[in-house]
Amino acid sequence: MSLTLGSGPFARPLAGHLNFDLEAAAPAHVLYLHEVDRRVRGEVAGETVVDTVGARMLHETGLLPQWYLPLSDVSGELVDSDHRTHCPFKGDARYWHLRVGDRVLENVVWSYPDPVRGSPNLSGLGAFYFERLDAWFEEDERVFAHPRDPFHRVDTRRSSRLVRVWAGSLLIAETRRPVALFETGLPVRWYVPREDVASEFLVPAERVTMCPYKGRAGYFDLEAPEVSGAEVAWTYPLPLAEAAAVAGYLCFAGPRVRVEVG
Template sequence: MSLTMGIGPLAAANRNRLNADLSAAPAHLLYSHEAGKRVRGVVNGETVLDTERAVLLHETGLMPQWYVPRDDVRTDLLTPTDTSTHCPFKGDAAYWTLTVGDRTEVDAVWSYPDPLPAVPELAGLMAVYFDRLDAWLEEDEQVLGHPRDPFHRVDTRRSSRRVTVRVGGAVVAETDRAVALFETGLPVRWYLPREVFDVAGLSDSDTRTVCPYKGIATYQHLTVGGRRYEDLLWSYVPGLPEAQQVSGFVSVDDSSDDVQVEVSRA
């Protein structure tokens, strides 16, 4: 997120400024570095890759991607396929199907056997689609959603500012005990104590989303004036370490014109 998306310096539509002229830089940028962590991938109970030499590739508009030395991948579980794709920035990719027991993941693994001169470090490395494996671990902790970007951060701060939530013109919550969550490349999100909402208007949703930096979010609908606003509220219970201070607190989707989150001095 932080380098290649949002307000990051390598984002395609970056509106911020550096004290240098980047007009000659290509519109699509690549940046890679050693991950510096032990990375493992597991499928069907079997470890299919285990490395301390992973390379993390950042690419304009994309989430970061691990590339792993071929020697650290269980190539005995791989079968080459006829699939080939071309990337104008990295070269021609070859693919493999991953088979573990009765589980088959077609074209789950790829590599650039002869990468373009811009990315020579990809030679001899393989990559795996994150969602094709059952679990990924950095050291001994599971990673959710996609590889974590070391340049991405989440900060939470308790605030005495007055936060008011209006839905359909009605005030549905108000507090001076909110927590502000600042996340790289994203607007500030305000998390409110759950008890400031009228529980009579709340109903649970089956929706779940995953954030590599905050954890698994659960959602609730909110009914106001006879209208139900779907998946309006979400919370992280429990949250990952960076989001512990908002664990159990509730944030509001204010992307609709009917919903406003107003912040003022108490």
């Protein structure tokens, strides 16, 4: 996904084609730091612990993008930690605990006070383990799972192509009104209206996941005469704006089902 994952221009191995030799022109491990043109806030126990309009985003080969926020904009109490790590591409990382009332989040913030030569200047900036805070916001909208990548897109297109989903020799979905969802670095996903699915073979699963671009997903297990399997389909009942067209639709994938697109 985005610049350094999937089909991005700096992903390794390179999925697409360039008109120059990337291995000769760029290091094997790419770092790209840029400004984030929006307010970023983090909360713990309902209290804002960081609030900034000076955020940066670091893209790094093989990793999801990471916010680096000015340490001067952290309002929670930072307590120095003895924990240290070393990155050959960024340098020695220093860590802090974050104290909020009686709650202490251990080693939740890190920074590179003296980045190695060739690294973007990360001094004065700190990164947070995203999932350790209770909530994150861009402006006043909640961000889930991980920071949203400005180079990542989700597009939906309504289609009249024939989409069939098979479980063995059993046809469990057939439609000529699917919605194709195109997402950066991922294969096209075909979403089928629930009315065009043989729902008697699907059982709601317990799993729930959060996508920062599409929202909260629920899953279904398959219980069919020939084939059964866990989490063969998913749905976004209340998707975020970018994926609004697939609200309530089902998407199928995995080794237990076969999706045919005419």
